[in-house]
Amino acid sequence: MSIVVTGATGALGRLTVEELLRRTAPDNIVALARDRAKAAGLAARGVRIEIADYGRPETLDGVFAAGDRVLLISGNEPGQRLTQHRAVIDAAREAGVGLLAYTSVLGGPAATFSIAEEHIATEQALLASGVPYCLLRNGWYHENYTGALATTLKIGAVVGSAGGGRVASAARRDYAEAAAVVLTGSGHDNAVYELSGDTAWTMAEYAAEVSRQTGRHIPYNDLPHDAYVALMVDAGVPALGARMVADADAGIARGELAATPGDLSRLLGRPTTPIAESIAEALKQLPV
Numbered sequence: 001m002s003i004v005v006t007g008a009t010g011a012l013g014r015l016t017v018e019e020l021l022r023r024t025a026p027d028n029i030v031a032l033a034r035d036r037a038k039a040a041g042l043a044a045r046g047v048r049i050e051i052a053d054y055g056r057p058e059t060l061d062g063v064f065a066a067g068d069r070v071l072l073i074s075g076n077e078p079g080q081r082l083t084q085h086r087a088v089i090d091a092a093r094e095a096g097v098g099l100l101a102y103t104s105v106l107g108g109p110a111a112t113f114s115i116a117e118e119h120i121a122t123e124q125a126l127l128a129s130g131v132p133y134c135l136l137r138n139g140w141y142h143e144n145y146t147g148a149l150a151t152t153l154k155i156g157a158v159v160g161s162a163g164g165g166r167v168a169s170a171a172r173r174d175y176a177e178a179a180a181v182v183l184t185g186s187g188h189d190n191a192v193y194e195l196s197g198d199t200a201w202t203m204a205e206y207a208a209e210v211s212r213q214t215g216r217h218i219p220y221n222d223l224p225h226d227a228y229v230a231l232m233v234d235a236g237v238p239a240l241g242a243r244m245v246a247d248a249d250a251g252i253a254r255g256e257l258a259a260t261p262g263d264l265s266r267l268l269g270r271p272t273t274p275i276a277e278s279i280a281e282a283l284k285q286l287p288v
């Protein structure tokens with residue numbers, strides 16, 4: 001029996017493996033990656049690497065074993081994800097895995113923005129598969145915002161179309177730690193966790209915190225949906241991705257990413273990371 005993390009060479013996957021290594025021996029962990037070179041750092045830590053691609057089901061043959069506890073990290077190719085996730089679920093079912101945890105979206109079927117569609121369909125496929133599951137319904141990462149701080153400071157404003165909606169985001173590391181808790185713990189079979197930060201903030205509050213920490217006046221510029229899409233496309237974001245981001249902002253404006261039920265801090269046994277802490281961390285990484 002192993003703990004298997006798919007998407008292990010991505011940002012969440014790497015952090016999850018790090019958290020697993022704090023809780024269990026490396027030889028209990030299998031990391032699924034598309035690119036062995038990208039996984040070299042994980043292999044150096046003693047983690048077994050299996051090469052697999054969600055989009056090529058034959059590569060998933062034999063990567064899982066009976067009783068494995070698997071984390072399926074959602075893919076990042078919109079439009080392909082449901083087919084890809086189904087392939088992983090099928091392989092997990094055929095192998096007889098003990099638990100398949102899936103990184104879904106906060107609110108599950110209640111989320112009406114477009115990014116949520118493939119998550120909701122994946123949840124349905126997982127439930128229909130009969131595989132013991134755990135739904136990790138992840139809210140937004142702080143890093144969705146702090147990752148753009150260089151641009152924010154360059155243009156002198158936080159830009160979005162979320163209006164006065166609140167986002168209960170948490171650090172990516174918080175979600176990774178929660179996944180590791182579930183994968184190494186017990187009592188999570190067929191559980192649904194609504195994972196989000198302890199505090200929901202508005203974009204204006206985020207801009208005010210960036211201003212406070214930088215000593216500059218950084219306002220929040222709220223744009224209509226189409227103007228926000230156009231701005232992102234002008235900046236080089238592919239049109240589909242830009243529409244999905246603006247659509248998620250519309251979801252935020254409707255309050256769909258604001259829930260603070262406390263599931264994440266309960267799994268962690270500590271408060272979630274405050275957004276102010278992640279802003280400070282990200283500012284330290286910027287070139288001076």
Ligand SMILES: NC(=O)c1ccc[n+]([C@@H]2O[C@H](COP(=O)([O-])OP(=O)(O)OC[C@H]3O[C@@H](n4cnc5c(N)ncnc54)[C@H](OP(=O)(O)O)[C@@H]3O)[C@@H](O)[C@H]2O)c1
Nearest residue numbers: 007009010011012013034053054055074075076139140141
């Ligand atoms: N909650 C949020 O705020 C939020 C924000 C962004 C994304 N997400 C979702 O959460 C997931 C994890 O986030 P992240 O920050 O870790 O994203 P990420 O850094 O883009 O990682 C995605 C991982 O999925 C792997 N992957 C993609 N397509 C695959 C395929 N066909 N076969 C096998 N592996 C595949 C990637 O492999 P490679 O390393 O080979 O590229 C990568 O390891 C994302 O993929 C996305 O679905 C959530």
